[in-house]
Amino acid sequence: MPVERNAIFSIEVPEKSAFSLKLPLLGIGLIFFLNTIDYVYQRLFAFTKGLDYSTQQYQQYWMSVLYAELIIEALIALFVVVYLWQTRDRNLENLSPAEELKRYWIWGSFVLMYAFAVFIAAYYAEQDATWHQTVIRDTSFTPSHIIEFYQSYPVYIILGLTFLMYALTRLPQFAKATSLPLVILVASPLMIFPNVGLNEFGHTRWFMEEVFSAPLHWGFAIFAWGALSLYGVLVTVCPRVYSLIDQVYLGAEAPSASIVIENPEACINPLFCSCERNALPNK
Amino acid sequence: MEEGISNMNERLLTQRESEADFVRKRFDLAVLLIIFLATVAAAWIHQQLFAGDWSFWIDLKDRMWWPVIVPIATICFPAAVQAALWTHWKFPAGATMVCFGLLLGQWLNRIINFWAWAKFPINLVFPETLLPQAIVLDGILMITNNFVVTALIGGELWGWLFYPSNWPMIAPYHVPVEYHGQLLSVADLIQYQYIRTSTPEYLRMVETGTMRSFAGGVLGVSAFFSGFISILMYFIWWYMGYFFAKPIYLKAKRI
Numbered sequence: 001m002p003v004e005r006n007a008i009f010s011i012e013v014p015e016k017s018a019f020s021l022k023l024p025l026l027g028i029g030l031i032f033f034l035n036t037i038d039y040v041y042q043r044l045f046a047f048t049k050g051l052d053y054s055t056q057q058y059q060q061y062w063m064s065v066l067y068a069e070l071i072i073e074a075l076i077a078l079f080v081v082v083y084l085w086q087t088r089d090r091n092l093e094n095l096s097p098a099e100e101l102k103r104y105w106i107w108g109s110f111v112l113m114y115a116f117a118v119f120i121a122a123y124y125a126e127q128d129a130t131w132h133q134t135v136i137r138d139t140s141f142t143p144s145h146i147i148e149f150y151q152s153y154p155v156y157i158i159l160g161l162t163f164l165m166y167a168l169t170r171l172p173q174f175a176k177a178t179s180l181p182l183v184i185l186v187a188s189p190l191m192i193f194p195n196v197g198l199n200e201f202g203h204t205r206w207f208m209e210e211v212f213s214a215p216l217h218w219g220f221a222i223f224a225w226g227a228l229s230l231y232g233v234l235v236t237v238c239p240r241v242y243s244l245i246d247q248v249y250l251g252a253e254a255p256s257a258s259i260v261i262e263n264p265e266a267c268i269n270p271l272f273c274s275c276e277r278n279a280l281p282n283k
Numbered sequence: 284m285e286e287g288i289s290n291m292n293e294r295l296l297t298q299r300e301s302e303a304d305f306v307r308k309r310f311d312l313a314v315l316l317i318i319f320l321a322t323v324a325a326a327w328i329h330q331q332l333f334a335g336d337w338s339f340w341i342d343l344k345d346r347m348w349w350p351v352i353v354p355i356a357t358i359c360f361p362a363a364v365q366a367a368l369w370t371h372w373k374f375p376a377g378a379t380m381v382c383f384g385l386l387l388g389q390w391l392n393r394i395i396n397f398w399a400w401a402k403f404p405i406n407l408v409f410p411e412t413l414l415p416q417a418i419v420l421d422g423i424l425m426i427t428n429n430f431v432v433t434a435l436i437g438g439e440l441w442g443w444l445f446y447p448s449n450w451p452m453i454a455p456y457h458v459p460v461e462y463h464g465q466l467l468s469v470a471d472l473i474q475y476q477y478i479r480t481s482t483p484e485y486l487r488m489v490e491t492g493t494m495r496s497f498a499g500g501v502l503g504v505s506a507f508f509s510g511f512i513s514i515l516m517y518f519i520w521w522y523m524g525y526f527f528a529k530p531i532y533l534k535a536k537r538i
Contacts, residue, residue: 013302019309043400101306108313115320122324123392126331129339130396130403133479180531210481212335213352221332227325228360231367231528234314241310249303268530 011248012098019105027113031155035120038147041065050143051135066146073154080162088169095172095257101244103170104237110163111233117156118189118227124148125220132210140200149196157193160186172260173240173267181232188226195219236268318368323384326360330385336482338389338410339397342474344453345490346446349411350505354445355512357385357413358420358438362517363524365424365433371528375425382417386410406456407473415448416441434517441517442510446502 049061089095095103124147131144141150164186167174174182202216240260247254260267330338333356337343361378368374389410397408420437427433456470467475471489490501 013299016302016305019306021309024313039395105309105313108310108317112313112317112320115317115324118324119320119327119388122327122331123388125328126335126389126392127396129331129335130392130401132481133339133403134401136480178533180533181527181529184527208481209483209486211486212331212339213333213337217332221329224325224328225523225527227321228363228367228524228527230317230321231371231524232530234318235371235528236530238314242307245303245306245310249299249306265530265532 011251012096013248014098014102018102023106024109024112027109027159028116031113031117031120034151034155038151042143042147046131046143053139053141062143062146063141066141066150069146069151069154073151073158077154077158077161080158081165084162084165084169092170092172092175092261093258097244097248097254097257100172100257101241101248103166104241104244107163107166107171110159110166114156114159114163115230117152117159121148121152121156124152129210129212136208137203140204149193153193153196157190160190172257173236173264175261177264179233179236179264181229181236184226184229185233188223188229191226192220192223195223236264239269240267319380319384322360322364322381323388326357326364326381327385327388329360330357339408340474340479341407341409341453341456342468342470343487343489344411344449344456344470346502347490347505348488350442350446350502351509351512353411353413354416354442354509355516357382358441358513358516359520359523361417361420362434362520363527365421366430366521366524367528369424370525376421378417378420379414382413386412386414403477404473407477409452411445411449411452413445416444419444430521434514434521438514438517439510441513442508443506445509446506 045061049055049057052058124144128144128148131142135142164182167179167182169175173179198219199216203210207214207216243252243254246252255263255267334353337349337353343349361381364377364381368377393405393408393410397403398405419440420433423437423440424430424433453470456468456473458469459466460469460472462472
């Protein structure tokens with residue numbers, strides 16, 4: 001059905017700055033800065049102060065870092081979850097298309113930061129091979145592990161919880177129904193962290209060696225497979241986002257927020273969300 | 284006056300269309316970056332923990348285990364990514380994207396950590412490449428639009444092409460030398476000089492087993508076996524990717 005020109009111009013249009021790259025670049029920049037500090041710290045103190053767990057130097061230079069980062073990470077995670085829940089949108093049914101579109105961009109920015117953080121975690125996982133093949137461990141809390149397991153993994157876990165909570169509290173598509181790929185995308189890589197317990201127990205009790213392809217390590221890989229559910233999340237989100245763009249800027253029809261909340265599955269169907277891009281007058 | 288209003292509306296319409304294009308491109312950029320980083324990260328962890336040792340060390344790049352384990356372990360994510368990207372978006376470079384990202388990450392780590400930090404020589408720790416067979420796998424899927432044909436032909440070629448595509452890099456290290464009266468390869472000699480603290484000799488799987496007693500043709504057998512298992516892995520992981528890319532909502536309402 002052709003759309004009246006007046007309908008197009010009566011819809012609120014977000015500013016271009018609402019889709020700025022500042023937020024994702026800021027997040028990625030912070031992660032990169034943190035890893036630069038890690039790089040310098042490891043190069044300065046890993047081989048000089050980090051070879052013998054029983055020394056006072058080790059406790060001062062490395063265990064103190066471990067305790068500090070665990071406390072800070074736990075507090076940040078708690079703050080993020082509580083804050084996003086407390087400030088949830090209690091009037092989601094009346095969410096305007098423009099506002100919904102802006103929220104998808106903010107949500108996508110956190111997903112992008114998460115993807116970068118997961119890449120960094122994979123980098124530190126391979127870095128661990130360097131340490132293990134150079135120094136025989138005398139502790140589970142090696143200079144490499146303190147950055148890899150206890151910093152890089154919690155960073156992406158916190159970002160995952162952030163975008164999960166944001167979706168549940170601010171996006172109609174995820175407000176009432178549970179999206180399985182979204183939950184797997186956050187929960188599966190999150191489980192890599194508890195799996196560290198299995199890994200370290202195994203190395204303490206059974207296998208001192210660090211052949212990376214040993215079955216003891218396969219738990220990490222299996223949980224990493226969950227990142228493939230990213231594609232399920234994108235298949236869920238993309239039709240809605242692109243239909244919102246056409247609705248907001250070109251006046252096409254799209255389901256309202258209240259319909260999406262009640263029937264999110266139908267809104268994944270591109271035909272349900274179809275926008276008549278060519279239905280403008282005189283086109 | 285009506286003509287003036289009509290011209291103004293046309294200008295506003297054009298402006299709206301250009302704004303819409305801008306926003307679409309922003310989302311496209313974000314989606315591409317997210318796909319690349321997250322997929323490569325997961326594929327990298329998978330590769331590290333199933334075939335990592337053979338990737339880390341030149342002496343483990345033998346004629347028996349390396350051509351078998353690496354292709355079988357690394358076809359998983361290309362297959363899954365193809366299932367998602369080709370089925371939903373007709374994106375024809377899924378396998379190439381994964382293998383390119385893998386190579387990028389591996390080289391980053393080998394140079395920054397293995398070489399610059401721990402002082403292993405780069406010719407001990409350089410990674411293998413999977414790009415040639417990834418391009419072939421993508422090409423077959425794009426041309427045939429059929430994952431069964433891709434599995435059968437692309438999967439088999441994934442195993443066969445692995446050794447030849449890496450041969451130019453590893454050939455110098457398979458040159459035999461005599462060292463203290465023993466016959467060994469240059470690769471073996473390098474790894475004896477750079478002791479790996481957590482990989483003792485009893486765990487070093489280099490051309491073990493009865494295949495060593497054969498007069499020749501060991502590599503061909505490894506490549507053929509690798510190709511066969513790669514086909515099976517492709518099927519399994521195509522369906523893994525297909526499942527993970529499904530937009531499933533759970534029936535129970537959230538409490």
